[in-house]
Amino acid sequence: MEPVTLIVAALAAGASQGVSGTASAAVKDAYEALKVKVGARFDGSPSNELVLAEHEKDPQTWQAPLATALIGTGTVTDPAVIEAAQQVMALLDAVGTQSGAYLVDLRNAQGVQIGDRNRQTNLFATPPPE
Numbered sequence: 001m002e003p004v005t006l007i008v009a010a011l012a013a014g015a016s017q018g019v020s021g022t023a024s025a026a027v028k029d030a031y032e033a034l035k036v037k038v039g040a041r042f043d044g045s046p047s048n049e050l051v052l053a054e055h056e057k058d059p060q061t062w063q064a065p066l067a068t069a070l071i072g073t074g075t076v077t078d079p080a081v082i083e084a085a086q087q088v089m090a091l092l093d094a095v096g097t098q099s100g101a102y103l104v105d106l107r108n109a110q111g112v113q114i115g116d117r118n119r120q121t122n123l124f125a126t127p128p129p130e
Contacts, residue, residue: 002076003076006089007034007070007076007082008067008070009085009089010031010034010085011031011038011055011088012059012063013088014030014034015031015056015057015059017092026091027091030091033084033087034084034085034087034088035056037078037080037081038070038075039052041073041078041081042069045069045073047069048069048072048073
C-alpha cells in the first residue's frame with residue numbers, strides 16, 4: 001500500500017470509529033496520536049490544518065485535498081506518521097493488518113526521503129522523452 005493511501009485510510013477509519021462512543025480507548029488514543037503527528041507536519045499552514053479538520057467531519061469529500069496536503073508537506077515519507085497510521089489500522093482491521101495490507105514498501109522507490117528537514121536535489125542526465 002502506498003503511504004498516502006495508508007495515511008488517508010487510517011485518518012478516515014479513525015474519524016468514523018475513533019470519535020464514536022463505542023470505540024475503545026486504544027483506538028481513540030491511536031487516532032489522536034496520528035492526528036497530532038499529521039498536524040505537526042501541517043503546523044503553520046492554515047489551509048492544510050483546515051483540510052485535516054474538515055476531513056474528520058467528512059472524510060469522503062476531503063479525501064483528495066488531504067492526500068494533496070500529505071504529499072505536498074512530505075508527510076507521506078515520515079516514518080512516525082506511517083507507523084501511527086499502521087497502528088490505527090492494526091486496531092481497526094486486525095485481519096487486514098495480519099495479511100500485510102498496510103505494509104509500506106519503499107524498495108526501488110526513487111526520489112523518496114524518510115525523516116525530517118531533508119533537502120533533495122534531482123539531477124537528470126537524460127532529457128525526458130518528447
